[in-house]
Amino acid sequence: MAMAPVPDIQKDGATSVVTIIDYGAGNLRSVVNAIARLGYQSKITNQADDVLAAQALILPGVGAAGDTMANLKQRQLTKPIIQYIWDGRPFLGICIGLQMLLTGTEEGGWHDCLNVIPGKVKRLPDGQKIPHMGWNQVKQVLPHPVFNGIPDETNFYFVHSYYAEIDDESSVIGITDYGTNFCSAIAQGNLVATQFHPERSGEHGLRIYDNFLKLALKEELGRKTGEVI
Amino acid sequence: MLTKRIIPCLDVTGGRVVKGIKYRNLQDAGDPVELAAFYNEQGADEIVFYDITASSDGRETMRDVVERTADQVFIPLTVGGGLRTVDDMRRMLEAGADKVSINTAAVLDPDLITHGAERFGSQCIVLSMDAKRIPDEHPLRWEIFTHTGAGGGKATGRDALEWAVQAVELGAGEIVVNSIDADGTQTGYDVELLRTISEAVTVPVVASGGAGTMEDLYQAVIRGKADAVLAASIFHYGTYSIREVKDYLASRGIPVRL
Numbered sequence: 001m002a003m004a005p006v007p008d009i010q011k012d013g014a015t016s017v018v019t020i021i022d023y024g025a026g027n028l029r030s031v032v033n034a035i036a037r038l039g040y041q042s043k044i045t046n047q048a049d050d051v052l053a054a055q056a057l058i059l060p061g062v063g064a065a066g067d068t069m070a071n072l073k074q075r076q077l078t079k080p081i082i083q084y085i086w087d088g089r090p091f092l093g094i095c096i097g098l099q100m101l102l103t104g105t106e107e108g109g110w111h112d113c114l115n116v117i118p119g120k121v122k123r124l125p126d127g128q129k130i131p132h133m134g135w136n137q138v139k140q141v142l143p144h145p146v147f148n149g150i151p152d153e154t155n156f157y158f159v160h161s162y163y164a165e166i167d168d169e170s171s172v173i174g175i176t177d178y179g180t181n182f183c184s185a186i187a188q189g190n191l192v193a194t195q196f197h198p199e200r201s202g203e204h205g206l207r208i209y210d211n212f213l214k215l216a217l218k219e220e221l222g223r224k225t226g227e228v229i
Numbered sequence: 230m231l232t233k234r235i236i237p238c239l240d241v242t243g244g245r246v247v248k249g250i251k252y253r254n255l256q257d258a259g260d261p262v263e264l265a266a267f268y269n270e271q272g273a274d275e276i277v278f279y280d281i282t283a284s285s286d287g288r289e290t291m292r293d294v295v296e297r298t299a300d301q302v303f304i305p306l307t308v309g310g311g312l313r314t315v316d317d318m319r320r321m322l323e324a325g326a327d328k329v330s331i332n333t334a335a336v337l338d339p340d341l342i343t344h345g346a347e348r349f350g351s352q353c354i355v356l357s358m359d360a361k362r363i364p365d366e367h368p369l370r371w372e373i374f375t376h377t378g379a380g381g382g383k384a385t386g387r388d389a390l391e392w393a394v395q396a397v398e399l400g401a402g403e404i405v406v407n408s409i410d411a412d413g414t415q416t417g418y419d420v421e422l423l424r425t426i427s428e429a430v431t432v433p434v435v436a437s438g439g440a441g442t443m444e445d446l447y448q449a450v451i452r453g454k455a456d457a458v459l460a461a462s463i464f465h466y467g468t469y470s471i472r473e474v475k476d477y478l479a480s481r482g483i484p485v486r487l
Contacts, residue, residue, distance in 0.1 A: 029325045033300050063350040128231075129433045129456055131352050131402055135274055135486040136231045155232060155486040157305060159327075159352045178231055200305050200327065202269070 018042045018213065019054035021081070023071040031060045031094070034199040038210050051080040056216035057089070060199075061096025065105040065121060065162065068096050069113055078114060085116045085191055090216030092209075093193035098186060099164055101193055107162050117186060117193075119166040125179040131161045136184075138174040138196065144187045146211045147173070154204050156184075156196035163195065190216065232484045233450050234274035234457035235471055236435065237464045239264060241310075242282040244290040246465075262297045268464070269302045271471040274486060276302065277330070277459060280310030288317065292324045299325025309357055315344050322349060330355040330405060333375040336385055336392075339399055346400025356401035357437075360389035360422055361409040371422055374409055382409070393426045403433045405459065411439025415462060418445055423453030435459050443469060443477040450483055 018035050020028055022044045032042045043050065051057060059081065061068060072078050085091050085101075093101055104112045105121035113121070124130055135155040140147050163182035166172055174185030176195070184195040192212055198205035240247040245259045258264060265276045276298070280291045288311055295308055308321045309330030318329045329349075335342050335356055345354045359382060360371035371389035374382035393404055406426050408419035418439045427434040433456035436449035440460040449455045463469050469477075475485045 029299060029323065030303070030327070033325070034303060037301075037303070062352070126431075130431055131433070132231065133352065133403060133433050134231050134234050134457065158231075159305075161352075199303060202303055205303060 018056045018058060019050055020044050020058045020060060021051065021072075021077065022046050023068060023075060023077065028060055030197075030199040031058060034206055034209050035213070037206060038213065040213055046075045046077065048076055048080040051077060051084055054084065055090070056213060057081075057084055057091050059091070059093045059097035059100060061094055061098075061100070062159075063096060064107060065096055065099050065113070066108045066111040068100060069105075069111050072100070082114055082116060085114075088189050090190045090212070091192070092212050092216075093186075093191075094199070095160060095195060095197060098193035098195050099162060101186070101191075102164055102166070105162065116191075117164075117166060117171060117188065118168060119164055121162045121164055123162055124160075124182070128179050131159055132178045133159050135201075136176050136178060136196075138176055138184050140173065140185075141175050142170075142173040142187075144173045144185075144192075145215055146185075146187060146192050146208060148211050149207055150204050150211075156194070156198065156201040156205060158184075158196045160195060230484045231456075232274070232486045233455075233478065234435075235272075235446070235474055235478075235485065236275045236277055236457055236459040237268045237273050237471065238277040238279055238437070238459050238461045239465075240279050240281050240461065241291060241294060242280070244294055247281065261294050262301070265298045265302050265306075268471060269304055272475055272486065273304065273471050274457070275305040275307060277307045277309065278326075279330075280308065282311070288320075292320060295321060295324040295326050307355060309355070313341075315341070315348055318345050318349065318353075322353060328353050328355050328403070330357045332357040332359065332377075335396065335401075336373060336375050336387065339395065342396055342399040342401050346402070351400050351402035351432075354401050355403045355405060355435075356393075356396040357405040357407065358389060358392060358396075359407050359409050359412075360419075362419070362422075369421055369425070371419075371425075377409065389422065390425055390429055393430050397430045397432050401432060403435060404430060405435040405437050406455075407437040408439055412437075413462075414439055415441030416445075417441060418449040418453055418455075418458075420448050420453040423449060423455050427454040427456070433457060443474055446474060447478060447481055447483065450478070 099121045101117045137153040171188040172183045176184035186193045198208035305327040307328040308326040313334040359377040363370045373387040435457040436455035437459040
């Protein structure tokens with residue numbers, strides 16, 4: 001008598017679709033799989049209208065920051081993403097998706113990024129293996145609901161050679177030590193971003209998505225009914 | 230602190246795992262998807278699928294295995310064996326692999342490393358090398374062999390250290406160092422080979438070939454300076470569980486994810 005699992009959010013009468021930005025580089029499958037496991041549907045898009053209409057928006061990332069920026073520009077997605085974030089709507093950036101939020105990156109020569117979080121992306125210090133590849137601890141320097149149910153110093157999976165240096169440290173919620181204590185998680189209003197890959201970090205990683213999506217869709221529902229959350 | 234990764238490697242042909250015993254909690258030890266999920270639950274830090282068929286039919290089957298695994302295993306997945314072109318790599322990455330591992334194809338066409346890295350990023354491109362000690366050389370030297378899947382392989386005349394350095398310059402983001410002398414012996418990794426490569430390159434180095442005891446894994450990290458250890462038989466034959474290995478390494482001061 002098995003029945004198809006019904007996503008929780010459907011009970012609230014809303015369509016719980018998570019919008020994932022496809023800019024032609026990153027492998028989206030693992031993100032889609034993680035979201036599906038949690039019972040949400042995803043919509044993969046490269047259209048500005050979809051970005052602006054999203055209930056929860058995810059910018060995943062693999063590859064080089066300069067290419068990512070060029071790909072976003074080519075698809076005319078930079079302005080809609082910036083507007084969406086400035087409107088204070090739920091956004092999750094992953095890896096390059098975190099780095100893209102900053103003023104600019106030093107990767108492959110200076111490239112301007114989206115500039116919604118002041119700061120710059122720099123190369124990890126020499127003296128250890130680069131890329132920083134593997135499981136490393138995230139120290140929760142500020143409490144945040146995206147960490148609900150996740151112990152401090154939990155290991156998450158990282159793959160990157162550059163890191164974000166944030167001007168305003170009050171938005172840094174997680175740090176990780178790899179030659180330097182770098183920012184591994186950011187939160188600001190309804191924006192959350194991680195340098196690690198939650199979709200590759202086992203159960204705790206899935207928990208990050210679950211926490212984010214619960215917050216995101218609650219916020220959206222609240223917004224629609226005019227509630228103040 | 231970055232933890233040392235423990236990576237079980239599954240040899241797959243025709244959609245089935247070649248080695249492997251029957252575990253109590255496992256209905257079908259020959260199913261790569263089920264075995265990957267089992268290792269994930271035990272605390273594996275990554276999973277490697279190695280396609281030993283490497284025919285085009287085999288690759289289609291492998292793609293399906295990767296897709297089904299990626300649907301339910303949320304840790305990094307590397308696929309190797311028989312990948313010869315950027316398109317071969319793309320298909321595996323699209324199926325859900327995080328990294329692709331190339332060996333013989335990279336020796337025959339080193340530009341494949343660069344093309345893969347430019348297209349997908351260095352972090353996706355793993356160079357796997359099979360190295361054999363050259364007798365009576367001081368300092369020690371190792372030679373690269375290709376086609377090691379069948380009949381001992383082909384000598385290339387290429388120096389392992391030089392090849393590793395070149396591969397990183399070309400864009401490899403990680404190197405798996407497999408010792409032909411040690412592979413299958415269960416007498417320990419070639420730690421001199423590991424250390425020689427690991428000290429010469431800036432990217433992570435994965436030890437492969439020869440693990441028989443937990444001490445061997447410890448030595449690969451301490452003396453071999455490996456960033457990760459890959460093993461097949463000790464896990465598949467149930468000599469040790471991944472959890473046992475991790476507890477052991479942790480008790481000896483090596484950072485692992487528990």
